[in-house]
Amino acid sequence: MGINYGEVLRKIIHLKASFFFLFLTFYLSQKNFNLLVFFLFLMISFWEFLRLRGKFFFLDFFHMKILLKEDEEKRVSDAWYFVLGVFLASLLLWGNEFRALLLVLGVADVMAFFVGKAFGLRWGNRVLLHHKTLYGSLSFFVVTFLILYAFNLWSGENFLYLFLLSLGSTLGELCFRRDNLTTPLGYSLAYVMIELWLR
16 A cells, blocks of 8 residues: 555646646636647647557656556546546636635645555555545545635635535545546536525
8 A cells, every 4th residue: 555656756746737727827817728728638638649559659768657557558647637627627617716626636636645545554445436545535525625615715605515515526536537537527516506506
């Protein structure tokens, strides 16, 4: 249940990518952000296409395969799902709602990974679904709730809305293998449903 160098490096890149997108939201309109992320999605899709066809021999030369999980050598990487998830969420959300999601994707996801590993090493690995641990999922929920509370999305409304949005995000992270896609979708759908409920 130990942590290897490749896992740590992937999580650092994951965190930096989330903050990069967060930074862009302060300087780009929603339309321009959507266009930029869509362009990035096309680029990474082309990259994945060539990689899966074995066209990138330099992945071995520069030891870049360490960034891939074992099962990603024959399927698209989590990075592809991450960019797609950010793009789809940006079509539904903007402003602080979207910025909070980017922090959830970066901070809560990375925290869940390290907490799950640390507690698993100490007290045993209680795996729930798709290699997700009880401790990791609980930490994801708590960190997500704290991020949403810090953003004060509903201006003092009761904790039920924050709880439901945190739950939607956590279920998206826990219940699906491609959590880089399902976490932003779970968050976005939960947010839209809450907004419709409040109306």
